[in-house]
Amino acid sequence: MTRERILREQHFDLNFIKKYESLMAQGNGYLGLRASHEEAYTEQTRGMYTAGIYNRPMEGESADLVNFPDVAGFRIKIDGTLFSLLAGEVRSYERELDLSTGELRREILWRKSDGAEFRFLFRRFVSKDDLHLVASEVRVTSLDREARIEVVTGIDAQQTNHGSQHLIEKEVRVLDEDVMLGTYRTSQSGHTAALAATVAGSAAGKESFAAKNRQLVMSVKVEAAAGEPYVFEKKAVVYTSLDRDLDGRTPEAACLDALAGYAGKDYGTLLRNSAAKWTAFWRDKEVLISSADPFDQLALDFALYHLEIMTPAHDERFGVGAKGLTGEGYKGHVFWDAEMFILPFHLLTEPRKARQLLRYRYLKLEQAQEKAARNGYEGALFPWESALTGEEETPEFAAINIRTGDRQRISSAVAEHHIVADIAFATVQYYLHTGDEEFMKTEGLALLMETGRFWMSRASERDGRLVLEDVIGPDEYTEHVDNNAFTNYMARYNVEQALRYMEQFGAEDEAYRDRAEAFLERLYLPVPDAAGLIPQDDTFLSLPEIDLSAYKENQGSQGILLDYSRQEVNRMQILKQADVVMLLYLFPDQFPLEVIAENLAYYEARTIHDSSLSKAVHAIVAARCGEEELAYRFFREACLIDLGPKPDSSDEGIHGASLGALWLATVFGFANVSFEGDCIRLDPKLPKEWSELTFPLRYRGRHLEISISRSRIRIIRHSGPELHVKVSGSEAEWNGRTEISIDLFRKKAE
Ligand code: IFM
Numbered sequence: 001m002t003r004e005r006i007l008r009e010q011h012f013d014l015n016f017i018k019k020y021e022s023l024m025a026q027g028n029g030y031l032g033l034r035a036s037h038e039e040a041y042t043e044q045t046r047g048m049y050t051a052g053i054y055n056r057p058m059e060g061e062s063a064d065l066v067n068f069p070d071v072a073g074f075r076i077k078i079d080g081t082l083f084s085l086l087a088g089e090v091r092s093y094e095r096e097l098d099l100s101t102g103e104l105r106r107e108i109l110w111r112k113s114d115g116a117e118f119r120f121l122f123r124r125f126v127s128k129d130d131l132h133l134v135a136s137e138v139r140v141t142s143l144d145r146e147a148r149i150e151v152v153t154g155i156d157a158q159q160t161n162h163g164s165q166h167l168i169e170k171e172v173r174v175l176d177e178d179v180m181l182g183t184y185r186t187s188q189s190g191h192t193a194a195l196a197a198t199v200a201g202s203a204a205g206k207e208s209f210a211a212k213n214r215q216l217v218m219s220v221k222v223e224a225a226a227g228e229p230y231v232f233e234k235k236a237v238v239y240t241s242l243d244r245d246l247d248g249r250t251p252e253a254a255c256l257d258a259l260a261g262y263a264g265k266d267y268g269t270l271l272r273n274s275a276a277k278w279t280a281f282w283r284d285k286e287v288l289i290s291s292a293d294p295f296d297q298l299a300l301d302f303a304l305y306h307l308e309i310m311t312p313a314h315d316e317r318f319g320v321g322a323k324g325l326t327g328e329g330y331k332g333h334v335f336w337d338a339e340m341f342i343l344p345f346h347l348l349t350e351p352r353k354a355r356q357l358l359r360y361r362y363l364k365l366e367q368a369q370e371k372a373a374r375n376g377y378e379g380a381l382f383p384w385e386s387a388l389t390g391e392e393e394t395p396e397f398a399a400i401n402i403r404t405g406d407r408q409r410i411s412s413a414v415a416e417h418h419i420v421a422d423i424a425f426a427t428v429q430y431y432l433h434t435g436d437e438e439f440m441k442t443e444g445l446a447l448l449m450e451t452g453r454f455w456m457s458r459a460s461e462r463d464g465r466l467v468l469e470d471v472i473g474p475d476e477y478t479e480h481v482d483n484n485a486f487t488n489y490m491a492r493y494n495v496e497q498a499l500r501y502m503e504q505f506g507a508e509d510e511a512y513r514d515r516a517e518a519f520l521e522r523l524y525l526p527v528p529d530a531a532g533l534i535p536q537d538d539t540f541l542s543l544p545e546i547d548l549s550a551y552k553e554n555q556g557s558q559g560i561l562l563d564y565s566r567q568e569v570n571r572m573q574i575l576k577q578a579d580v581v582m583l584l585y586l587f588p589d590q591f592p593l594e595v596i597a598e599n600l601a602y603y604e605a606r607t608i609h610d611s612s613l614s615k616a617v618h619a620i621v622a623a624r625c626g627e628e629e630l631a632y633r634f635f636r637e638a639c640l641i642d643l644g645p646k647p648d649s650s651d652e653g654i655h656g657a658s659l660g661a662l663w664l665a666t667v668f669g670f671a672n673v674s675f676e677g678d679c680i681r682l683d684p685k686l687p688k689e690w691s692e693l694t695f696p697l698r699y700r701g702r703h704l705e706i707s708i709s710r711s712r713i714r715i716i717r718h719s720g721p722e723l724h725v726k727v728s729g730s731e732a733e734w735n736g737r738t739e740i741s742i743d744l745f746r747k748k749a750e
Contacts, residue, residue, distance in 0.1 A: 002279070005099035005301040012085045012093045017043045018651035023302075023642060024097040024104055025326035025654070026124070027309035030131035031068075031238055032325020035097070035104055038074040038122050038138065039084055045651070046070045046159055048134075049325045049332060051312035052242050053193065054387045055166040055186040062385070062393040065321065065332020066166045066186055069157040069195055069214075071236035072124060074138055077150040081112055083120070088112045099305040100282060101275035102128055117143040119229075127270065128277035131314060132243075132258055134236045137267040141229040149224050151232050154209075154217035155182040155195050161328055167193065171252075172216040174209045179259055180216045183252050189388070192241040194251035196259050202231035233267045235259060244315060281308055285349045287666055290692040299639035300666065303659040307345050310656050313352075316359035319386060323653025330652075333385035333393050334360075336419045337657035339426035341613065345663045348697050351434045358430055361423050362443040364390025365450060368420075372454055375414075379453030382419050384412040408566060411479050416472040417458065421490035424451040425586070428497045432675070435700050441505040445498075449512065452498030455491040456519045465524040473537065475579035476611070477560075477569050481537035485526040486583045489590075495519050528591070532598040536580050545573045548608055555609040556641065556649065575603060577611035578618060585620050588674070597625040612641045616661030620669035623685040628670075632687035635665050667695060671708055675699060679724035680715075684708045684744075699723070713742045 009020050017037075021044060024035030034047040047067050054063035076083040085093070091109035098105065106122040124136035140149050157169055167184035170192075174180055181196045205222035224230050237258040239251035246254050262270065285304060289297045310324025319334035320342050338357055346353035361368075361382060367390030368380035375381060383392035394413035401408065427447045431440040459466040468491060473484030499516045502509065526535045535541050551560045558576075560569055578585070580603050584596045591599075600621050609615055615638035623631035641658045642650050667673050671693060672683040678700065686693060686708060694707040702720030706713065713727055722734040727742045734740055 002100055002282075005282075005298070005305075007097040007099060007298065007302060009095040010093070012090060013647075014041065014043050015647040017041060018045055019647055019649060020095070021045060021047070022323075022326045022650040022653050024095070025309070025324075026097075026102055026104055026126040027325050028126055028128050028131050029309060029312040029325075030314055031126060031134075032309065033072060033124075033126050033134060034326060035095075036070075036072060037085075037106070038072065038136075039076065039082075040073065041084075041086070045327070046073065047327060048072070048159075048238075049328075050193070050238060050240055050242075051318040051325060052315065052388050053186065053191050053240055054189060054332065055191075056188045057161070057164040057166065062331060062333070062395045063189070063387045063389075064161040064164060064166060065325075065328065065387070066193075067159045067161045067328065068193060068238065069155045069167070069182060069184065070159050071134055071153075071155055071195060071197055071234070071238075072136060073153060073156055074122075074136075074232070074234075075152040076120075076138070076140065077152075078112060078116075078118060078140075078142070079148050083110070083118075085110070091117070099301050100278060101271065102126065102278050102305075102309075103271060103275070116145055116147065118147075119143060121229075123267070123271075125271055125274055126309075127274040128281075129270075129273040130258070132237045132239055132254075133262070133270065133274075134238070135267050135270050136234045136236075138232045138234075139229050140224070140232075142224045142226055145226050147224050147226075148221065149230055150219060150221045151199075151201075152217050152219045153197075153199060153232075153234060154180050154215060155197055155236070156217075157182060157184060157214040161331075169214055172211045174211075174216070174218075175256070177207075177209075179256065180209070180218060181252060181255060182216050192251050194239050194255045195236060196252075196255035197234060197236040198259055199232060199234045201233075202229075235262050235270070242315075242317075285696060287663065288692070288694040289666075289690055292689040295639070295643075296636075296690070299643055300662060302643060303662040304345075306654050306656065306659050307342060307663070310654075311342070311346065311353055311357075313356060316356040317363060317388070319357065319360040320656060321653075322656055324656050327651070327653025330385065331387075331393070331395075333387055335385060335657075336422040337613065337660070339422050341657035341660035341664070343426050343660075344429070345660055347430060347433050348667070348699070351430070351436075351698055354426075354430050355434075355436065355439055358423075358427055358439075358447070359443065362447055365446060367391055369450065372457075377454055378457035379455075380420065380447075380450035381417065381454050382423055382451075384416045384419055411472060412476070415470055415480060416476070417454075418471070418473060418484075418487045418490055420451045420454050421487070421494040424448050424494040424497060425490060428493075428501075431501075433699060437505075440501060445501050445505055445507060448494070448498040448501055449507070449509075452495040452516060453512070455495055456515055458491070459519065459523060462524075464522075466519060466522045467524050473579045474582050474613070475536070475575045475577055475607075477566075477574050477576040477608075478537065478540060478579075479566070479570055481539065483524055483526055483535075484537045484579070485534050486536075486579055488523065488525055489583055489587060492520060492523050492525060493587075495523075528595050528599075532595045533602055534580050534583070534591075534595070534599055536575075536603070540573060543571060543573045545606065548574065548606065551608045551610075556612065556646075558610045560608060560610070573606045575607040577607065577609065577614035579603070581607075581621050582617055585617050585668075588624060593625065596621060597627075600625060600627075609637075612638075612655040612658040613661065615641070616658060616665045619665040620661075623665070623669035624672055624683075626685060628685050628687045631665075631669055631685065632689060635662070635669070635687075638662055638665065666693065667697070671695070671706065673697070673706070679726060680704075681726045682706070682708070682713055683728045684713065686710065711744050713744060715740050715742075 372381035619634035
């Protein structure tokens with residue numbers, strides 16, 4: 001029997017409407033559809049996006065992930081009265097996103113102002129079987145009398161990105177009194193988007209079509225008998241000129257072919273095909289937690305669901321945006337979130353997808369080289385925010401100060417350079433976990449060498465050492481600092497690994513090698529001081545401190561910036577997010593455990609966690625330090641970033657990196673897995689609330705399933721060769737078996 005994986009919304013509440021639109025969004029990596037209600041509410045932000053389709057609203061502005069015409073809206077009138085939850089009486093309401101099948105369902109019992117009662121059942125899904133398909137079903141039952149039901153739906157191109165209209169309407173047509181077809185072109189990037197839809201009802205009704213004000217709609221009117229459900233089914237498809245499965249057709253022709261192919265297939269059949277793909281996903285990737293609080297399991301299910309729908313696994317030209325395809329936050333741009341927080345889940349569950357995400361960067365290497373050259377550097381300087389073209393997409397300015405009228409410049413594009421080394425780090429991890437030589441000796445090595453070249457040109461001389469001046473580390477509350485520890489260690493790793501793989505794959509470049517060796521020898525690395533503290537940068541530890549407790553209580557809100565200017569924050573010991581702690585997470589073997597614990601305590605006390613990338617990373621490091629209680633608290637707080645009670649936490653989309661980090665915290669924190677060549681090490685630190693944790697891992701051709709309880713670790717090797725297993729320091733032998741069980745008290749394999 002399959003386990004229930006359901007995210008529920010029990011009440012209709014306008015205050016939460018945007019949040020749930022994001023949380024309950026559906027998708028398949030090709031397109032993402034926000035969970036807007038079928039009927040209109042001004043507080044909603046309807047949204048449908050396809051990976052890779054961006055457009056600049058104006059010359060010099062950064063590209064927006066284009067909000068597509070809406071196909072999910074239905075206007076329903078009953079005896080001339082518009083159905084809305086703001087009118088009449090809502091007798092019952094429940095909405096659920098079934099994470100097992102990807103279906104969104106909403107059931108409502110509604111009393112019209114004249115006392116007549118109606119039951120509504122809305123269902124829809126974005127197919128995982130056919131990436132282009134969105135299917136919906138609306139079921140209306142008049143419970144106590146005859147009623148005239150009118151349903152209007154179609155393709156609504158009135159959507160904008162916060163007011164910016166990116167799509168030029170090229171053509172709208174109704175074909176064979178059945179198919180609505182709209183063709184649009186993005187105004188600057190020149191992509192074509194075609195959408196087609198058909199609507200069928202369970203009973204014959206009066207149908208008509210209309211096209212006006214960028215809306216192409218069909219209206220169906222039926223006379224409904226009491227107690228009899230009337231069902232309207234809609235199939236909508238989307239193709240764009242970027243699609244690789246056009247097979248020489250125009251996007252319009254591909255839409256029509258797709259709809260023709262669905263003739264005779266009803267909502268249920270199409271849903272079953274899609275749900276079967278979800279079943280395979282959960283079978284291969286599920287993480288099972290036996291926790292005192294079932295919320296932990298829901299949070300992990302939610303994270304995995306979104307990690308899946310945010311990833312454009314069909315096409316390596318597209319990356320994963322910080323909000324996936326669930327909203328317009330950060331304009332759909334790709335950050336280091338992709339390599340450092342999201343990629344590891346794919347790497348250890350379906351490595352092909354990790355390779356695709358790296359290919360996204362590789363395909364944009366030339367633009368990164370151009371950015372480096374423009375800024376006076378060598379090698380590749382990847383953009384802090386990236387979209388389709390690989391150009392720098394970070395907006396120049398952040399919000400305006402409404403008192404002074406000043407616009408706050410965003411410095412990330414000019415100084416948050418650690419992204420270069422983050423991409424290199426992910427490249428090496430990919431190779432270490434897969435042994436994919438074909439990738440590494442070509443694209444991987446090019447990435448490593450060009451990113452390494454950047455660091456060598458980025459360093460400057462000071463007192464006989466090489467230093468990295470004027471950078472922003474992961475912590476964006478300390479801008480323009482010298483020798484950010486995270487950046488320096490990552491830069492060193494980058495150059496070291498470039499050299500290592502040049503040697504391994506026989507890439508001869510003597511000049512590069514000599515320069516790299518000198519760089520590694522002379523680069524300054526901040527080391528723990530007498531108190532064991534690794535200085536976050538050259539000045540951080542000497543800056544003044546303030547009491548942060550009020551801001552920490554309201555973390556995520558960036559409330560500190562209401563009381564202090566950015567420049568003031570910059571000159572105090574205040575962190576937005578994990579910085580040295582991120583370094584400790586990535587390089588646990590480079591520092592003694594006491595140093596890690598000391599730095600975790602010091603920096604956490606000064607971290608507001610205003611970034612969603614912070615909490616789960618703290619959970620990992622705390623767990624490894626044996627502070628399970630603290631780790632669990634961080635983990636839970638990270639779960640609440642999207643799933644917590646704040647009504648507007650996720651209005652502009654889910655927090656992709658934080659969701660990836662929940663998986664990281666589970667596997668690299670609580671299970672405390674690490675790898676060393678052909679050896680897997682486990683030193684579990686389960687929180688006391690968890691009695692068991694089970695998850696799959698792919699590692700160098702092996703498919704493993706790992707179960708950890710308080711007393712025992714069991715590893716099943718579903719496929720692939722044996723590997724060494726070390727549990728809390730002691731080795732366990734497979735002796736030809738496909739399963740081993742280790743007693744955690746006796747530290748002995750059985
Ligand atoms: O990449 C992050 C950054 O670290 C903090 N601000 C938000 C970005 C996107 O999630």
